[in-house]
Amino acid sequence: MKRPIAAIVGTGRGVPEGVMTNYDFAAIGIETSHDWIFERSGIVERRIARNGETTCSMAAEASHKAMERADVHPGQLDMIILSTATPDRLLPSTAVDLQAELGAGRAAAFDIGAACSGWLYGMTVAEGMITSGVAETILVVGSEKMSAIVDWKDRATCVLFGDGSGAAIVQRAKTGKGILSTFLRSDGKLADLLYRPAGGATNQFSQQVLDERTQFVRMAGREVFKHAVRSMSEAADRALDAARLTAEDIDLLIPHQANVRIIEATAKHSNISMDKVYVNVDRFGNTSSASIPIAIDEALERGRIKEGSTVLLVAFGAGFTWASMIIRF
Ligand code: UT7
Numbered sequence: 001m002k003r004p005i006a007a008i009v010g011t012g013r014g015v016p017e018g019v020m021t022n023y024d025f026a027a028i029g030i031e032t033s034h035d036w037i038f039e040r041s042g043i044v045e046r047r048i049a050r051n052g053e054t055t056c057s058m059a060a061e062a063s064h065k066a067m068e069r070a071d072v073h074p075g076q077l078d079m080i081i082l083s084t085a086t087p088d089r090l091l092p093s094t095a096v097d098l099q100a101e102l103g104a105g106r107a108a109a110f111d112i113g114a115a116c117s118g119w120l121y122g123m124t125v126a127e128g129m130i131t132s133g134v135a136e137t138i139l140v141v142g143s144e145k146m147s148a149i150v151d152w153k154d155r156a157t158c159v160l161f162g163d164g165s166g167a168a169i170v171q172r173a174k175t176g177k178g179i180l181s182t183f184l185r186s187d188g189k190l191a192d193l194l195y196r197p198a199g200g201a202t203n204q205f206s207q208q209v210l211d212e213r214t215q216f217v218r219m220a221g222r223e224v225f226k227h228a229v230r231s232m233s234e235a236a237d238r239a240l241d242a243a244r245l246t247a248e249d250i251d252l253l254i255p256h257q258a259n260v261r262i263i264e265a266t267a268k269h270s271n272i273s274m275d276k277v278y279v280n281v282d283r284f285g286n287t288s289s290a291s292i293p294i295a296i297d298e299a300l301e302r303g304r305i306k307e308g309s310t311v312l313l314v315a316f317g318a319g320f321t322w323a324s325m326i327i328r329f
Pocket residue numbers: 031032033036037040041116155156157159160194220221222223224225228258259262286288316317318
């Protein structure tokens with residue numbers, strides 16, 4: 001018997017209206033320049049949550065749009081999987097807040113923590129749940145309020161990140177299209193290259209933590225850069241091998257949007273020309289696990305993904321974690 005296939009049947013995004021350009025850092029006393037940020041990362045502007053916007057509220061906006069496009073109502077959701085590095089509260093999960101907000105009374109809801117790779121981790125869990133028959137309709141959301149966890153006094157990190165959310169509804173494919181292959185990997189030995197030293201159950205909040213600002217993200221940028229290129233390249237190869245496809249079969253590569261130089265290096269490794277690569281890091285910065293679902297939603301809206309398109313998704317993030325997936329739409 002042929003293995004069932006899981007497919008995305010609707011997508012949505014919820015990004016804050018507030019835009020912060022590279023030129024706006026001067027006004028908050030950050031010694032940087034548009035030229036430095038743009039040349040090193042490709043970022044021009046990012047969205048910043050304001051006026052009470054939360055990880056949950058952005059997720060709700062993305063989810064409502066995804067459900068509308070999929071013609072699914074909240075009562076149909078069997079499961080809500082929310083990837084985030086910025087939960088609104090540490091207990092309970094942001095997924096249950098989202099469940100309450102949507103009125104998805106039947107759903108099992110939980111968060112996934114795999115940093116920037118989190119949405120692909122969530123999609124892989126959803127694929128397993130759908131193809132094994134545990135669930136029929138799953139909402140997979142990536143939602144991140146990175147502005148809450150970056151150190152606004154550290155110019156090496158605060159210029160890179162942005163806020164936003166992207167969502168997809170996953171169901172069993174009716175047409176044979178859908179998720180063709182997945183690949184997940186982690187290496188916890190490298191955790192301290194990108195992490196938040198304090199604020200968890202160990203190193204709890206204290207005056208010392210606040211004084212040393214160790215509750216915020218710390219990143220060894222150069223090291224992370226090298227690992228990102230290597231791991232995303234590996235992930236791209238592995239997803240292609242698993243689907244028995246080559247780069248020529250790929251209509252669009254959607255990599256995690258952290259840095260346009262990482263994106264270009266990954267595309268070059270995979271022999272995929274930049275006209276087949278979706279890039280929006282210039283407008284959103286690094287939105288962690290929200291970056292890929294936001295990009296998919298935009299690519300569908302802009303006709304970059306069409307019926308029958310074969311799309312390669314590749315992510316890398318803190319942990320380190322890395323992941324890939326090939327989807328035929
Ligand atoms: O989501 C996945 C995780 N994140 C990533 O994938 C990010 C990976 N890393 C990167 O994208 C790059 O390493 C960065 C964009 C973060 C930095 O680029 P870089 O070419 O590796 O620069 P660098 O960190 O080596 O810094 C070069 C110089 C330093 O000055 P000195 O020591 O050479 O005098 C920094 O102090 O640039 C300085 N610098 C800045 N200057 C102006 C650092 N941040 C800034 C800034 N504005 N915002």
